Amino acid sequence: MPELPEVETIVRGLRACLPGRRIERAVVTPAAAANILRTPAAEFVRALEGASVVAVQRYGKHILLRMAAPTASQSRGQHRPARRSPQFWWIAHLGMTGQLVCEPSSRPTPPHTHARFELQADPAGGAGDVLRYTDIRQFGRMELAAWNENGLPARLEQLGPDPLEITEEEFLRRLRARAARVKSLLLDQRFLRGLGNIYADECLFRAGLRPSAQARRISRARAAALWHAMRSLLEEAIAHGGSSVSDYVDASGQAGVFQNLHQVYGRAGQTCLRCGAALRRTLVAGRGTTFCPRCQRR
DNA sequence: GACGATGTTGGCAC
DNA sequence: GGTGCCAACATCGT
Secondary structure, three states, X not given: OOOHHHHHHHHHHHHOOOOOOEEEEXXXXXXXXXXXXXXXXXXXXXXXXXXXXXXXXXXXXXXXXXXXXXXXXXXXXXXXXOOOOOEEEEEEEOOOOEEEEEEOOOOOOOOOEEEEEEXXXXXXXXXXXXXXXXXXXXXXXXXXXXXXXXXXXXXXHOOOOOOOOOOHHHHHHHHHOOOOEHHHHHHOOOOOOOOOHHHHHHHHHHHOEOOOOEHHXXXXXXXXXXXXXXXXXXXXXXXXXXXXXXXXXXXXXXXXXXXXXXXXXXXXXXXXXXXXXXXXXXXXXXXXXXEOOOOOXX
């Protein structure tokens, strides 16, 4: 479900609600312990209870919460000179159907809610007081990782550049060094971090490129067009709060509207909005792929 | 009721 | 290096 624009939207919402707040209580279901948590459930709960959110950021499709453990004086209820409390990462990936929503605890708990985090009361009274994790298909992942000054957990270091940060030159260089089909590369998180099936199809359409085109054979001009298409597409999608195809909602539970502006994704068999030809569906890299046989060149 | 599809990643065989 | 198949899981449409 959530690709870069959806995760970015969620992160911005969480940023308005979480930093500075302490988690009073964390509860996870057995299904979460078995399928979602990559950190043993008891350890996960123990570390988060009492910890405070320092910052929220996006890394590809991952949500990174920088957490501060309670200080010794806090946990003993004593007043001691403040010592720098140890920090750690709380990393979440929403898979296909994960949701992370911050809301008032008075709301009914939706089905498939696999974790809830009760927050210290918001002094301003505005933001929600519970963060819940809901995930129908349970493909999402959550884990804790050690904090270290000079970087992220090793697993995340393997991911490629962010599509909104990579320069045009660097994108061209990386693209033309590869023999794979271009859509496979766009989906490969080690090549670029953040694109998924929707935005891969959409930016290939915008750039007029066949998803099956071999990366190294793409002309310089068309590769440049792909870089521009990718950026403008992602920025527009973020501005529209992302695409809600079925389950996606932002950190306050609201759907996005960018799905209404998709030009190819989910439109196989319908007419191309640019030339009127029938959009075709194929399989590339094992994923359903829609393209315009007339507008998109090999 | 069966079947195939769905935004994700990761492992394995070839 | 690249591809294809399968796995996890629940739901929905044909």
